[in-house]
Amino acid sequence: MKAHPQIAGYKDTGLLNIHGYLEETKVNGPGIRALVVTQGCHHGCKNCQNPETWDLNIIGESISAFDLAKRILSNPKHEGVTYSGGEPFLQAKGLSEVSRIIREEKGLTTVCYSGYTYNELTGNSPPPYADLLLKQIDLLIDGRYVDGLKTNEFGAGIFRGSSNQKLWWLNPSFALKQKKFDTNKCEIHIKPSGEIIFTGFGGDTINY
Ligand code: SF4
Numbered sequence: 009m010k011a012h013p014q015i016a017g018y019k020d021t022g023l024l025n026i027h028g029y030l031e032e033t034k035v036n037g038p039g040i041r042a043l044v045v046t047q048g049c050h051h052g053c054k055n056c057q058n059p060e061t062w063d064l065n066i067i068g069e070s071i072s073a074f075d076l077a078k079r080i081l082s083n084p085k086h087e088g089v090t091y092s093g094g095e096p097f098l099q100a101k102g103l104s105e106v107s108r109i110i111r112e113e114k115g116l117t118t119v120c121y122s123g124y125t126y127n128e129l130t131g132n133s134p135p136p137y138a139d140l141l142l143k144q145i146d147l148l149i150d151g152r153y154v155d156g157l158k159t160n161e162f163g164a165g166i167f168r169g170s171s172n173q174k175l176w177w178l179n180p181s182f183a184l185k186q187k188k189f190d191t192n193k194c195e196i197h198i199k200p201s202g203e204i205i206f207t208g209f210g211g212d213t214i215n216y
Contacts, residue, residue, distance in 0.1 A: 047066055121150075124150065
């Protein structure tokens, strides 16, 4: 059986620890997607856009994989989920379960960001349960954010913060269904509570 060593400082409680959740985003992967922002990241990229997600000891929302999957499935517009962070691969086991459930129930797809590179995730010392989550991912966007390689100009890149990051279409049939994308975009969401959320990447702003 494959060994799954724990990451220093990360406590697996059996529940997912999420920093934020958004419905119906169109800028964090192809189509209309739920966005799950995970809590906890140890990569320390300079000028990270979400440093508030770094702390491994902060508990955002504690939720079971089953309940998170139910929430994503409850919106009929969702074509899939995107995991961002934070570092989603710190919670690979639980997220793999969410993705498995939504795929089995409604054929929803999974896009995942990671500060790890694909080679790190598939190499000799991957984070725990990386193999389980990789099996569920249709599109992986990998690598640390490198501020000097920021991609906010027209045509500079899609769905990524810096040009070193690479899109890995792990499910070829998902890749074939996608239209061509020309530039990064960002969105502004106003929640019922009045909270204003910016999401996506530099470039155009989508207007609803
Ligand atoms: S991997 Fe992402 S969340 Fe983590 S420090 Fe880098 S940019 Fe920030």
